[in-house]
Amino acid sequence: MYTGSPFVLNRKYAERLSEQWVILSAKYGFISPSFVIPGPYNVTFKKQKTGPISIPALQDQVRAQTLDRFKIIVGLGGKEYRAIIESVFAPAGAELYFPFAGLPIGKAMQATKRALAADEFFPNQMGNSHRS
Template sequence: MAPLCIIPCGKKKIWDLDPEAGAVYAKDAYQGTLHRKCRTYAEANGCDWTILSARHGFLLPYDIVPENYDTGFHFPKDEIIADETLTQQWQEKNLYAADTLVLLAGKKHETVLKRVLAQPEQYRWQKPLQGCRGIGEMLQRLDLLS
């Protein structure tokens, strides 16, 4: 199986551009620069990818995002997706089949992943954005890597 990139969703969404958009595929929902550059990196490097959303969990490109939202992993625990649901999605969507996880997000996402994966040590981890001190550096690094 191809490496699996874990990419962040981001605050800017299709509904910010078109409030009447209705339900859309996950691949079309997220419009932020970091999200788009992470997708470009994943696709340019032959990786499968999933979006990790604090509201909807692991989203594959053709999963449906029903409406706009603003939720992050820094929100109170009762306002974000439950760890148990994330673990269940990881299994149901066969994401566990990857042997390499490419984390294209920050420490919050890594903390969530290591908490919900049954055996995080079974994966080979790549962190191309490790050491970046903010979104500006992340965007610059993605430009260099893609």
């Protein structure tokens, strides 16, 4: 299970935003919040040599898990995750939102806390959406 501060905060955001959400793991792909990770791993989208899951494999997971039924996708996380989410979901015509895109991790965490406190889930939505 992921336990870092950014993940814990993003999880709160996701849980308040929707009953249905998934985690994007560089090793396992799209996993449910209840997925038990067998142990630590050092796979990242930042370094291809670590062997992250491929875009075609993620697209297969989207179909298998019927994630393509969602017309709005909200992505949390860094730029590498945004690029992966865009590559996987934009071709399906989903409307993509990245409410904290472009912020350094500390500022993103502050913005997430503010959004949670204000129940405002799409701050600056016009500048952080991607419409395909």
